[in-house]
Amino acid sequence: xxxxxxxxxxxxxxxxxxxxxxxxxxxxxxxxxxxxxxxxxxxxxxxxxxxxxxxxxxxxxxxxxxxxxxxxxxxxxxxxxxxxxxxxxxxxxxxxxxxxxxxxxxxxxxxxxxxxxxxxxxxxxxxxxxxxxxxxxxxxxxxxxxxxxxxxxxxxxxxxxxxxxxxxxxxxxxxxxxxxxxxxxxxxxxxxxxxxxxxxxxxxxxxxxxxxxxxxxxxxxxxxxxxxxxxxxxxxxxxxxxxxxxxxxxxxxxxxxxxxxxxxxxxxxxxxxxxxxxxxxxxxxxxxxxxxxxxxxxxxxxxxxxxxxxxxxxxxxxxxxxxxxxxxxxxxxxxxxxxxxxx
Ligand code: DCP
Ligand code: MG
Ligand code: MN
Numbered sequence: 001x002x003x004x005x006x007x008x009x010x011x012x013x014x015x016x017x018x019x020x021x022x023x024x025x026x027x028x029x030x031x032x033x034x035x036x037x038x039x040x041x042x043x044x045x046x047x048x049x050x051x052x053x054x055x056x057x058x059x060x061x062x063x064x065x066x067x068x069x070x071x072x073x074x075x076x077x078x079x080x081x082x083x084x085x086x087x088x089x090x091x092x093x094x095x096x097x098x099x100x101x102x103x104x105x106x107x108x109x110x111x112x113x114x115x116x117x118x119x120x121x122x123x124x125x126x127x128x129x130x131x132x133x134x135x136x137x138x139x140x141x142x143x144x145x146x147x148x149x150x151x152x153x154x155x156x157x158x159x160x161x162x163x164x165x166x167x168x169x170x171x172x173x174x175x176x177x178x179x180x181x182x183x184x185x186x187x188x189x190x191x192x193x194x195x196x197x198x199x200x201x202x203x204x205x206x207x208x209x210x211x212x213x214x215x216x217x218x219x220x221x222x223x224x225x226x227x228x229x230x231x232x233x234x235x236x237x238x239x240x241x242x243x244x245x246x247x248x249x250x251x252x253x254x255x256x257x258x259x260x261x262x263x264x265x266x267x268x269x270x271x272x273x274x275x276x277x278x279x280x281x282x283x284x285x286x287x288x289x290x291x292x293x294x295x296x297x298x299x300x301x302x303x304x305x306x307x308x309x310x311x312x313x314x315x316x317x318x319x320x321x322x323x324x325x326x327x328x329x330x331x332x333x334x335x336x337x338x339x340x341x342x343x
Contacts, residue, residue: 012052019076024043029102072084099122126139149188161259192258200263272284274297279343
């Protein structure tokens with residue numbers, strides 16, 4: 001079995017991994033997805049090493065570790081710290097920026113605007129900034145939404161939704177996706193995939209948006225919808241997702257919850273996509289494209305027609321959508337349990 005986070009202490013590179021993970025989290029908070037990815041890949045490489053990597057030469061000989069990262073690894077080994085991380089941690093403007101970026105739905109340009117306008121605290125924003133409805137909710141529930149959700153509680157939210165859904169139609173299923181399906185001890189949000197055998201998307205939509213969601217609001221389980229601005233009636237633009245917050249009876253922390261509507265014909269591809277992790281998904285999509293196919297959350301396609309600039313003209317012909325295992329087989333990837341899809 002692959003090493004998981006829990007085993008990091010047994011690794012000779014545990015300290016290096018710890019600091020690089022922290023640096024990766026920093027870049028993630030800064031919404032720098034390119035550097036976040038680079039750090040996560042480097043950590044993944046280091047986890048697989050059985051000896052301690054101490055010099056930049058040793059480090060840069062490893063996959064996914066370039067010269068910059070190799071230098072940092074050497075610095076960590078020599079000094080037991082990383083100056084770049086220490087300086088960023090102590091920079092007040094940087095801290096404020098990251099706090100603003102941690103507000104649900106807030107991006108870099110918005111956060112910079114607030115910083116430039118002189119705002120320094122969440123209270124400043126509430127009192128002096130012009131906020132959208134979602135931003136106001138994100139600030140009011142800043143602590144809630146930035147608190148990790150224990151595994152048991154994710155399961156309890158899923159059970160609550162499942163019970164309400166079965167009261168409407170017992171054929172419907174609720175599957176818990178995301179980090180939970182990968183076996184995580186805590187999750188950032190709750191990802192619930194809703195499907196039913198042979199039921200088309202339009203019926204899923206009616207059941208979920210018109211019956212289930214209103215009922216969950218009436219039960220005081222759902223607290224707010226956080227639909228994108230393009231959505232109508234609390235749905236996202238394509239009508240396959242619902243974003244919001246839920247509260248388990250007897251608790252006092254609002255949790256971020258996503259409902260994902262998937263027709264059974266697309267179940268396998270959706271299972272792969274919503275299980276992740278995102279790096280695993282990238283590698284599967286890359287593999288598909290190397291084999292002249294295309295993988296997305298709806299299926300695995302072949303014979304995708306492309307124009308002169310490699311832009312897609314047609315979706316291509318569906319090879320497989322329903323079976324997760326079959327998609328692995330067609331791609332020639334040995335089956336990996338969800339818990340093993342941590343890259
Ligand atoms: N996903 C992806 N690429 C993205 C966002 C999401 O492939 N840019 C897929 C993989 C994720 C899944 O969707 O595992 C769910 O997305 P989340 O953002 O909820 O991420 P996780 O559930 O993996 O982690 P967390 O515990 O932080 O929610
Ligand atoms: Mg999630
Ligand atoms: Mn999610």
